[in-house]
Amino acid sequence: MEPTYVGGLVELADAYDAFVIDQWGVIHDGTRLYPGAIRVFRLLREIGKPVVILTNSRKRTDINITRLSCLGLTRDLYDGLISSAELLRNLLVARSASPWKALGDRVFVVGLPDDLALLDGTRYRPVPNVESCDFVLLLSTANGATAGAHDGWLRKAAARCLPLVTSSAELLTVNEVGVFTGLAGLVRRYRRYGGTVITVGKPHSEVYRECDMLLAGLDNTRILAIGDQFESDVVGAKQHGYHAAMVLTGAASVTFQGVADRRSIAAAIAGLGEPGVSCDFVLPSLQWSPAPGSR
Template sequence: MTFAQATAIEGLGEIADRYDAFLIDQFGVLRDGRGPYPGAAETLVQLKDAGKRIIILSNSGKRSAENDRRLADLGFVSGSWDWFLTSGEVAWQILKREGEGASSGTRKCLLVSRDDDQSPIAGLDLERTKSGTDADFVLLAASEGDVYPLSHYEALLAPAAARGVPCLCTNPDKVMLTKEGTAFGAGRIAELYDELGGTVRWIGKPFADIYASALEFLGQPELTRVCAIGDSIEHDIAGAANAGLHSVLVTTGILENASGEERRKLFAEHGASPDFILPKFIW
């Protein structure tokens, strides 16, 4: 498979007039595990001041409002984005609809989250269980791959996988950024569940549900007037391509140390390449 050569740009100001809306990844574009990238908050304001509609599109298992508050607490200017849409929010809405239509009683959920966060199921008619032996379904919202080895999750999830319990992964990222560097993400745990014989439903980039929600919020715009910005070829660039959108790959984040050849191999592996390559999220 061959791809058109991505155009290198030095700042978003070079292409802003081509688009009406931007879908911007959080981790790896606006911030890393330690905090905001220098100039990212200012660039977001400049993009908004240029009249663009902006959705922060994140593979976070947490709901939108919580991420929205956290970004503002980090120093990003409230109002410089229109919506913070997370895979966790999309999944919560799906689970709410399914719960309203269910005829059986309260379901038991084995929730895998970070720092014992229970917000992914708050307000839903679910009972949390910490055992795979009696769970009705598994919800993979986050990873503590910087704390526990993969074998910890194998022991936790194997009983559920053996029983054929369905799994919903609301954070497809296989690599996450932490204060110490990178670690395996919830997406890798979902892969493990599949390897153990379980079945996984994926919510988030590069899968369709989250893009459908974003485009509905934007009023179903002309797809070629929407541009996605991300640091992951597998999630951001492939997801944009699947949705019919243009894209910008920033070379911060998980591919910061990758060579051009390594990126080209990933383009081929995931069947997608960006329209533009940007060194970092700057105007």
């Protein structure tokens, strides 16, 4: 089913009781807020609509809140922010159920240098290679790095039957430099090698249950999730009972590059679907009103 094209969120505001909005690629590009984004938050606040920001960021919640404040989106304009990295850390620390309680303490971290801060204050000890670890923690890769560049440790870890844990398995990642290949390729390759993957973050249910706690008492069918990637934002939302909208900024600007007219974009989004999962709406960006002359 093709999504309905809407020029601005004003056309949907009355139909929903709350909004769950992705961060990177929807609210900002890492260096600045997208035009119109802050107006959306202010007007949703004025009409009493709760807003939760749901992000597959590799950073903890407080770091994401600080980043948004520095960009101009202050904490008073939304009801909460859920970071998949924060949820992952909480699950690692609690170790209250499978598969978390079965993990050892030695971890091989695949990420950038500042990613190690996620483990500060925990029992987990980073080690330099997969030969000496109990599990792999996949958080990020260098911009543009392909799955093939990581094939060595992927094969070794799979041969040792090590769990691979990640807070994001998106096809594309948006950062302050641009749009790059996400971690999905590494995750798929690891599974192809016979490895076990433990994923936290969209599209998986744990992060949406966190949203439910912030939006307690609301009917899921009256909640609209907005994102820029079908496989994570739309699939996750629809599987949880939310309605879903895609914006054409961020990762979507690459996915649909060269697709010019609205009908073609709607058809392309419909073509991404899988049985029982479809996107409800498509917007040009996170904006309140249609651009002048767009109708």
